[in-house]
Amino acid sequence: xxxxxxxxxxxxxxxxxxxxxxxxxxxxxxxxxxxxxxxxxxxxxxxxxxxxxxxxxxxxxxxxxxxxxxxxxxxxxxxxxxxxxxxxxxxxxxxxxxxxxxxxxxxxxxxxxxxxxxxxxxxxxxxxxxxx
Amino acid sequence: xxxxxxxxxxxxxxxxxxxxxxxxxxxxxxxxxxxxxxxxxxxxxxxxxxxxxxxxxxxxxxxxxxxxxxxxxxxxxxxxxxxxxxxxxxxxxxxxxxxxxxxxxxxxxxxxxxxxxxxxxxxxxxxxxxxxxxxxx
Numbered sequence: 001x002x003x004x005x006x007x008x009x010x011x012x013x014x015x016x017x018x019x020x021x022x023x024x025x026x027x028x029x030x031x032x033x034x035x036x037x038x039x040x041x042x043x044x045x046x047x048x049x050x051x052x053x054x055x056x057x058x059x060x061x062x063x064x065x066x067x068x069x070x071x072x073x074x075x076x077x078x079x080x081x082x083x084x085x086x087x088x089x090x091x092x093x094x095x096x097x098x099x100x101x102x103x104x105x106x107x108x109x110x111x112x113x114x115x116x117x118x119x120x121x122x123x124x125x126x127x128x129x130x131x132x
Numbered sequence: 133x134x135x136x137x138x139x140x141x142x143x144x145x146x147x148x149x150x151x152x153x154x155x156x157x158x159x160x161x162x163x164x165x166x167x168x169x170x171x172x173x174x175x176x177x178x179x180x181x182x183x184x185x186x187x188x189x190x191x192x193x194x195x196x197x198x199x200x201x202x203x204x205x206x207x208x209x210x211x212x213x214x215x216x217x218x219x220x221x222x223x224x225x226x227x228x229x230x231x232x233x234x235x236x237x238x239x240x241x242x243x244x245x246x247x248x249x250x251x252x253x254x255x256x257x258x259x260x261x262x263x264x265x266x267x268x269x
Contacts, residue, residue, distance in 0.1 A: 033230065036223050043220050047213075051258065055266035058190040065186055074183075085173045092170060113173075117180045124183035131187075 028087060035084035042077040049073065062128060071129040075122060082118035086110065161244045165222040168215040175212045213258060218251035 049070055053061045064070055089110045097103040153159065185192040199205040225243050228234045234243050 033227065036227065040220060040224065043216065047216070047258065051262050051265055054262045058186070058193040061186050061193065065183070078179075082176065085169070085176065088169050089173050092166065117176050121176075121180040121183050124180070124187040127187040128183075 028090075032084065032087045032091075035080045035087070038080045039077070039084060042073065042080060045073045046077040065125065066128045068129070071125055074125050078118060078121045078125070082114055082121075086114035089114070158240055158244050161222065161247060165219060165226070168219040168222070171211070171215045172219055175215065178208065178212060210255070210259065214251060214255040217254045217258075218247065221247040221250050221254075 049064070053064055056064075065074070090107060093103060093106045093110060097106050182196050185196045200209060225234075225247050228243065234240055
């Protein structure tokens with residue numbers, strides 16, 4: 001079982017014991033900031049859109065949401081903010097849930113919740129944009 | 133130093149945490165940032181519900197409108213607005229800190245107070261604007 005490519009000082013057991021580097025580096029941190037910056041203008045735009053729909057009837061709200069510009073802004077807002085909250089909740093879980101099984105379960109729930117809410121909202125926008 | 137008396141061993145916490153530190157505004161606002169983030173996480177359900185209801189038709193949207201006009205619905209929406217704006221302004225403050233600015237004793241306090249005051253003021257302003265839109269101005 002000689003591992004001639006392996007030049008590091010770690011033992012084979014050390015490499016498989018899940019105690020070393022996760023090989024994901026600063027990706028989580030970076031994506032959190034990336035989506036945070038993107039969400040500054042997108043939140044302002046989304047809030048403005050929501051205010052424009054305040055108290056309006058269904059036909060008007062539908063018309064506003066089905067315009068391409070509004071649809072694209074809302075899609076970008078949903079995708080970036082859902083990814084941002086997925087990362088954020090992961091961080092909260094990893095900070096406070098110490099039981100390994102419960103942690104894995106809540107991390108899974110976090111992913112299920114984020115994807116469900118995200119895709120549902122995206123589906124609604126696409127439906128409003130493309131349904132004749 | 134053999135004759136010197138060894139100082140009494142003081143019991144220090146090994147890993148200082150929230151209950152050890154004296155509460156500071158920056159610390160409180162850091163906690164509030166996380167709480168508003170978690171609240172917005174579940175608040176996204178509200179946004180998804182509204183969008184799906186609009187797509188589903190007038191009847192489903194009517195239910196959303198009914199809920200938003202109840203006192204509870206209004207409170208939820210008001211809280212959601214504040215949490216969103218506060219998390220956004222708090223996020224800008226954290227981005228400033230990420231870049232290495234604003235760490236002076238006066239600056240960090242000023243930034244923290246500005247986020248809180250800004251979020252409250254903006255929330256009131258937005259709701260005022262919302263009501264103006266609603267009455268058709």
